[in-house]
Amino acid sequence: MTNKKRIIEVLRTGQAQEKITIQGWIRTTRKLKEFAFMEVSDGSSLANLQVVLNQDIPDYENIIKRLNTGVSISIEGELVESPAKGQRIELQATQVEIFGDCDPETYPLQKKRHSFEFLRTIGHWRGRTNTLGAVMRVRNACATAIHQFFQSKGFIWAHTPILTASDCEGAGELFTVTNFNLDKLIAEKKDAIDYQQDFFGRKAYLTVSGQLEAEIMAMAFENVYTFGPTFRAENSNTSRHLAEFWMVEPEMAFCDLEGDQNLAEEFLKYIFNFVLENCPEDMEFFNKRINTTVLSNADNIINNEFERITYTEAIKLLEKTTKKFEFSVEWGIDLQSEHERYLAEELFKKPVIVTDYPKDIKAFYMRLNEDHKTVAAMDILAPNIGEIIGGSQREERLDFLEARIAQMNIQADDIWWYLDLRRYGTVPHAGFGLGFERLVQFITGMENIRDVIPFPRTPMNAEF
Ligand code: 4AD
Ligand code: MG
Numbered sequence: 001m002t003n004k005k006r007i008i009e010v011l012r013t014g015q016a017q018e019k020i021t022i023q024g025w026i027r028t029t030r031k032l033k034e035f036a037f038m039e040v041s042d043g044s045s046l047a048n049l050q051v052v053l054n055q056d057i058p059d060y061e062n063i064i065k066r067l068n069t070g071v072s073i074s075i076e077g078e079l080v081e082s083p084a085k086g087q088r089i090e091l092q093a094t095q096v097e098i099f100g101d102c103d104p105e106t107y108p109l110q111k112k113r114h115s116f117e118f119l120r121t122i123g124h125w126r127g128r129t130n131t132l133g134a135v136m137r138v139r140n141a142c143a144t145a146i147h148q149f150f151q152s153k154g155f156i157w158a159h160t161p162i163l164t165a166s167d168c169e170g171a172g173e174l175f176t177v178t179n180f181n182l183d184k185l186i187a188e189k190k191d192a193i194d195y196q197q198d199f200f201g202r203k204a205y206l207t208v209s210g211q212l213e214a215e216i217m218a219m220a221f222e223n224v225y226t227f228g229p230t231f232r233a234e235n236s237n238t239s240r241h242l243a244e245f246w247m248v249e250p251e252m253a254f255c256d257l258e259g260d261q262n263l264a265e266e267f268l269k270y271i272f273n274f275v276l277e278n279c280p281e282d283m284e285f286f287n288k289r290i291n292t293t294v295l296s297n298a299d300n301i302i303n304n305e306f307e308r309i310t311y312t313e314a315i316k317l318l319e320k321t322t323k324k325f326e327f328s329v330e331w332g333i334d335l336q337s338e339h340e341r342y343l344a345e346e347l348f349k350k351p352v353i354v355t356d357y358p359k360d361i362k363a364f365y366m367r368l369n370e371d372h373k374t375v376a377a378m379d380i381l382a383p384n385i386g387e388i389i390g391g392s393q394r395e396e397r398l399d400f401l402e403a404r405i406a407q408m409n410i411q412a413d414d415i416w417w418y419l420d421l422r423r424y425g426t427v428p429h430a431g432f433g434l435g436f437e438r439l440v441q442f443i444t445g446m447e448n449i450r451d452v453i454p455f456p457r458t459p460m461n462a463e464f
Contacts, residue, residue, distance in 0.1 A: 002076060008044035014079045014089050022049060022091065023074045025128060026102075028111060029067045036064055040073065043127065046134055046281045050082065050090040051075055063096050070102030070109060070128075116451050123455060123464040131289070134282035135452050138275055139440050143227070145274035146248055149267055150225045155250060158217040158224040160210030162231075165202055166415060168212050169363050170408065173232040174205040175243075206231035209433060211365075212418055214251040215394060218429055219421050225250040227436075235459050239448040240337070240386065242437060244457035251431035257367075257376040257393040260430035261353050264380055264389050265306050267434070268351070272301045275443055283443075291445030297383065298443070300350055307352040311335075311374065314343060314354050321347075334361045335379075340386040351388075352381045364408050365418075366392040368400050378432070385442050391432020398422040 004021045005014070014020070024042030034055060039048035057063070076095040082088060108122050109129065119126040126132040147157070167174055179199035195203045210226035217224040226249045234241055250263065276283055276298055287294040309317070318329040318339055323346070327336040335354070343352050356374040359366070366375035376393035395401045401422055405412055412419060440452040450456040455464050 001074070006044040007040070007042045007047075007049045010049055010079070010089065010091070011045060011047055011087075016079055016081045016089065018079045019077070020079060020091070021074060021076045022051075024049075024072070026067060026069055026071045026073060027128075028069060031064060031067065036067060038067055040075065041128070041133075043133060043136075046130060046137075046285055047087075050084065050087055051077070051093055052080075052090055053093045053096065057093055057096055059096075063098065066098055066101055068102050068104045068107070069111065070104075070107045072099040072102075073097065074099065116448060120450055120456070127454065130285065131446075132451065134279075134285050135440065135444055135446060136454065138279050138282050138286075138444055139452065141275045141278045142271055142436070142440055142443065144278075145271040146225075146227060148274070149270045150223075150250065153223065155223040155225050156217065156221045158210070158214055158221075158226050158251075160207070160213035160217075160226045160228065162207050162229065163200075163204055164207045164213075165200065165204050166212060167205065168207070168209040168365075170410065171208070171232075173208060173234045175231050175233045177204045177206060208232055209247065210249050211251065211431065211433065212415070214249050214431060215365075215421060215429065216417070218251040218253045218431070219425070219427070222253045223250070237459055238337075239450075240438060240441075242449055242453065242456055242458060245449075245453070246436035248434045248436060249431060251429065253427045253429045255393075255430045256428055257355060257378060257430060260391050260393060260432055261306075261308065261355070261378055264378075264391065264432050264434075265351075265353070268380075268389075268439075269302050271439065272298050272443065276302075286444045286446075290447075291384075294443075294445040297445070304350050306380070307348040307350060309352060309354055310356045311354055311358065311377075312356065314339075314352075317343065317347060332358050332360070335381075337386045340379075340381040341384070344381040344386070345383040349383065351383070354379050354381060359404075362392070364404050364410055365394050365401075367395045368404070376430075380432075382438075382442050384445070385438050387435075388438045388442060389432050389434045391430065393428065393430040396422060396426045396428050398426070 001021045002019055007022055022040060024040045027039040027041050027048050029036060029038040036053045038051050040051055041048045074097040075091060075093050077091045077093040079089050080092050082090040109125050119129060127136060163177055208230055214224055214226050229244055230247045231244050315329060315331050323342060325338050355378045356369060357377040358373060359368060359375045362375050362377050366377050368375055378391050379387050380389035382388040437449050437452050441449055446452050450458060
């Protein structure tokens, strides 16, 4: 095999007369009497490579019959300048090898446009479509940008556990992990389960957040971040919720709520810039096919400062508007998605950082403000998405933290190590969590979160 190339390289830098080999899957074919055209994709770019075959390739008659959409193929040939519009270069085949045939009668990805709902039912094929292909490349670019951003600032990537015994958010949305044989327990009609006999000798769960362990790491390395899967048994069937999603959680020692907001804003801007630079064709595609505000949104994020308001100000603004909400507004409520979207989409038309929420609607670890009613929390609300980031300055004072966990009926014994961090060399610190799929939605304009992760996990669905 001579000079194997990925299609993206060929399209960007391939030169006429270069002899190359490409491998991929046929997207479309056009068979004429004396020659055939086909478009081939290897997933490296949105655009396909056009390949021209004529009768002098070995075994032409036999091969031409088998050239259907979905066929996997290896093609050797020579690049030539393309006479066709919209492409600089094409491949004149000299040798073709077919790996796997594909029956056009039963292959589910026909040339017509499919709905995203339908594509979810054929999750093993959707990576071969234009939209999901573009999503996965942008998703990959976002992940690269995240590591690059934090690594360039000297943050340590902290690998926090997926199996855990603590409920960081206290929202009770935990998936239990057990090694018990449930069928046997039921057959034995036990009236209580003794978790001391279970694998870990205690009740264990899939993590909802790596934050508590990230705090441990920040107390030794100053600045760290986690980036991994998190799990929530939230029974919410919305276009913004998954049962398994990826979260990025930086945690910074010697940092307050303002530093937290500054980092989050710089971080989002960095990722948008990176994606525009590295995936320009995919971003053009989203702007044209998915949502015509994708590029102007990116421009808006990169070039404007985010709005910053307190929760109390947000409530006043929501009370003032004539817009009717399904959930009524008063100080103390948790902002609903309709409220969040009104603020970001309609009122400010850009991301809004809302700070200082009532303590009763937030998690135990947030730092109590001087008013003793609010905590040093911050949520970033994004147009079309709503909450994309949730973070806070953490309670670093032992007595305040102990009082809070007592009020909330949290077992201090279970998080003795978390309290220890406040006993020995405590420091002000802060961090946040970015929902990775909501970020990908925000960048690409994709409507449904199930279409920005390769294998979505949602209530009643764990296919593929
Ligand atoms: O606001 P959350 O619950 O915050 C935390 O978990 C903190 N421990 C983060 C921290 O301070 N280190 O979740 C953070 C973000 C949300 O803003 C949202 O973007 C995303 O995670 N998220 C979800 N994304 C998809 N599906 C779900 N079910 C999500 N729940 C939260
Ligand atoms: Mg939140």
